[in-house]
Structures are given as structure tokens and as C-alpha cells.
Amino acid sequence: MAVRVAGIAGSLREGSFNKGLLRAAVELAPAEMEIQIYTRLGDIPPYNDDVFQKGDPEAVADLKSFIGGADALLIATPEYNYGVPGLLKNAIDWASRPAGKSVLNRKPAAIMGCSPGLGGTIRAQHALRQSFVFTETYAMLQPEIKIPSAAPLFDPSAKLVDETTRQYVRKFLESFANWIARFKD
Numbered sequence: 696m697a698v699r700v701a702g703i704a705g706s707l708r709e710g711s712f713n714k715g716l717l718r719a720a721v722e723l724a725p726a727e728m729e730i731q732i733y734t735r736l737g738d739i740p741p742y743n744d745d746v747f748q749k750g751d752p753e754a755v756a757d758l759k760s761f762i763g764g765a766d767a768l769l770i771a772t773p774e775y776n777y778g779v780p781g782l783l784k785n786a787i788d789w790a791s792r793p794a795g796k797s798v799l800n801r802k803p804a805a806i807m808g809c810s811p812g813l814g815g816t817i818r819a820q821h822a823l824r825q826s827f828v829f830t831e832t833y834a835m836l837q838p839e840i841k842i843p844s845a846a847p848l849f850d851p852s853a854k855l856v857d858e859t860t861r862q863y864v865r866k867f868l869e870s871f872a873n874w875i876a877r878f879k880d
């Protein structure tokens with residue numbers, strides 16, 4: 696049976712490079728891996744523990760079932776001010792509750808990201824990895840996909856067209872499939 700991966704890109708922008716990177720991952724995934732793309736990031740309300748205590752809003756319940764129903768999690772994060780974009784961090788915060796029993800606990804994951812700047816999102820990726828220490832989310836260590844100067848690698852519809860980068864993504868996903876297999880019962 697195919698390994699089901701929940702894919703989340705941390706941008707709402709129509710022409711988002713990170714959404715494009717995630718779409719490329721769908722195309723380039725190994726045969727035994729099926730990546731589904733989450734589309735409701737913009738529906739998640741700001742985290743409020745009072746609201747959580749009363750019960751998850753519908754969009755949050757949907758996010759949790761999207762992640763919880765998958766074998767693994769794949770995140771394409773932009774970098775905002777050297778960190779994780781607030782919207783994505785907010786979604787991770789919701790997904791992390793209840794602490795110790797959340798859909799992120801012991802979930803294999805991989806992080807990738809691209810930026811038109813020179814940093815290639817590595818600072819945001821490390822910040823996200825730091826959150827995953829507390830949630831005990833098994834984020835793959837190597838290889839890393841951090842893509843700087845990303846704009847020319849995409850066409851006007853934000854499709855990843857650069858063949859070298861597509862090869863990186865392909866290899867990254869092969870490693871991710873092996874990583875996920877390590878955590879199978």
C-alpha cells in the first residue's frame with residue numbers, strides 16, 4: 696500500500712514558490728509515495744487556548760485529521776524574518792495540542808523550503824525543527840532541501856522547471872521514503 700504523506704506549504708500567495716515546490720514533490724515522489732496537498736491554511740484561526748479547551752474549530756479538526764490520517768508530514772516553508780511564517784507556526788501550534796497526544800507526536804516528517812534570497816530558508820527550517828523537538832516529530836536530518844535564489848527556477852505559473860533542482864527533490868523524497876520506513880511498526 697502507498698505511503699500517504701500530508702503536504703503543507705506555509706504560504707497563501709497564489710504564485711508561492713513553496714507551493715510550487717510542494718507541487719513538484721507530488722510529481723516527483725517515488726511510486727510508493729502519495730503526497731496530498733493541504734489547502735486550508737488560511738482558514739485556521741489564531742491559536743486561542745480557551746477555544747481549544749472548548750473544542751477544536753472545524754478547520755482545526757480538519758487540519759488534525761489531515762495530518763493524523765497520513766503516515767508522514769512534508770512541509771515546504773518560506774522564511775519570514777529569519778523564522779517560520781506566523782501562519783504556518785500557528786497551524787503547527789494547533790496541531791501540537793493536546794500536548795503529548797497530538798497528531799505530530801512520533802510522526803515522521805521532512806522539511807524543505809525555497810527563497811528568492813540567499814538563505815534558502817535554512818533559518819526557518821531550523822526554527823521549525825526546534826518546534827518538532829517538543830512535539831517529538833521525527834524530522835528527517837539529511838538530505839536537506841534549502842533552495843536560495845529560487846525565482847529563476849520556476850516558470851510564471853510557479854512550476855519548478857529547473858532540472859537540477861527537480862533531481863534534488865526526487866532524491867530527497869527517495870530518502871524520505873526510507874526515513875518513513877524506519878518508523879513503521
Ligand SMILES: Cc1cc2nc3c(=O)[nH]c(=O)nc-3n(C[C@H](O)[C@H](O)[C@H](O)COP(=O)(O)O)c2cc1C
Nearest residue numbers: 706708711712713773774775776777810811812814
Ligand atoms: C514578512 C516577510 C519576511 C521575509 N523574510 C525573509 C527572510 O527572513 N529570509 C528570506 O530568505 N526571505 C524573506 N522574505 C522573502 C520571502 O522569502 C519571499 O517573499 C518568498 O517568495 C516567500 O515564499 P513564497 O514564495 O512561498 O510565498 C520575507 C518576505 C516577507 C513577506
